[in-house]
Amino acid sequence: MDKNHHNIYLDYAASTPLDPKVLEVVNITMAQVYGNASSIHRFGLQAKAVLDTARTTVAESLNARPDEIYFTSGGTESNNLAMQGVASQFSKPGNIIISAIEHPSILQTARYLKSRGWQITLLPVNRMGQIDPEILQQSINSATRLVSIMHVNNEIGSINNIEACAKIAYEKNILFHTDAVQSFGKLPVDLRRVPASFLSLTGHKIYGPKGAGVLFIRRKTKLGKLFFGGSQENGRRSGTENIPAIAGLTKAVELCQINRDADKSHLEQLGSELRELMKLQLPEARLNGGENGVPNIQNYSIPGIDNMSLLMGLDLAGIAISNGSACSSGDVSPSHVLRALHLPDKELKSSFRISFGRFTTSEDIKHAVRSIARFIKKKQPGRQ
Ligand SMILES: Cc1ncc(COP(=O)(O)O)c(C=O)c1O
DSSP: OOOSTTOEEOBTTTOOOOOHHHHHHHHHHHHHOOSOTTOOSHHHHHHHHHHHHHHHHHHHHHTOOGGGEEEESSHHHHHHHHHHHHHTTOSSOOEEEEETTOOHHHHHHHHHHHHTTOEEEEEOOOTTSOOOHHHHHHHOOTTEEEEEOOSBOTTTOOBOOHHHHHHHHHHTTOEEEEEOTTTBTTBOOOTTTSOOSEEEEEGGGTTSOTTOEEEEEOTTOOOOOSOOSSOTGGGTSOSOOOHHHHHHHHHHHHHHHHTHHHHHHHHHHHHHHHHHHHHHHOTTOEETTGGGSOTTEEEEEOTTOOHHHHHHHHHHTTEEOBOSOGGGTTOOSOOHHHHHTTOOHHHHTTEEEEEOOTTOOHHHHHHHHHHHHHHHHHHSTTOO
16 A cells, blocks of 8 residues: 555554565466365365365464365454354353453343353453453353453554463363453464464555464364355365465565564554653543553543544544454444443544554654644643
């Protein structure tokens, strides 16, 4: 995308641009690998080979095995498959524990399961937006069948200790799922250390294509399915595989590994620049969840500011930020994540999210903060 000052994209947590190297792979695969991976002729085998390589590469990146990797259409499907798939294995509804700040694809699935008789426990978070593993430990009861805790929150960037949470569930013989959609490529995710039964990923948050995701399902874990049909993905996810998107997702995973150190220092550098500039130019802004989260997702509240008009004002200036829950843009109801942080009501509508990534520059950040400060000064002329 055109990257001049009038076109600054700071909404990477909603979706990332494609890495050009991913685009190349998607294009070539789309044009050349058109066989059905289930066909037995050479065109089918060619597609199957792409799929096999993809499974191995993704598995290696997570320290998992290739037969534990299932390709889906994205994070939403992976989260649904894990939760509904577990629930359908039980003849009687039990208890599911999730955090209060999960993505809607977990929260709404929990709500649906509640309507089917399941009891849902919502774990609170602390001021930094993290769940306390001890509270998780105390919340588990004899009816608990599944625990689902996200790794990194998409609105405020807070990080959960999923290793500790997974171990607690594992010791009690309870299935554990983590939504790692926002953490993959930013934090190490090692499934030999984290005894999770399930883990969700999506391509479009890691510079890969939309409509491709992964559910890791640990060996020997029983799981029902969402779709009935052919025997693709070991019978667990019917439907002809989206080979170009899966190839793109795989390239994106590979690039996250290759660029790991460079991405990390780039994001840390920009993250601290953003925090410093905000402190200097907008000292009244509050960083929701504090400074312990991932550097690339920062959520601020500025008292007296209407976030929707800020968003639209900045958009006119060519700068794209978000009101926080970008996955449902147009949704203006106050964020459940900020509510869980116990933000006062008036601050809920004065919050906005800046999220960035591999292709963001220091200039982009400087320009964005300057524009936010200018916008606010215009709205509050008396302000220094
Ligand atoms: C934490 C989290 N989980 C799940 C999703 C859903 O993934 P997808 O858009 O691939 O369905 C998103 C964002 O879209 C997210 O931020």
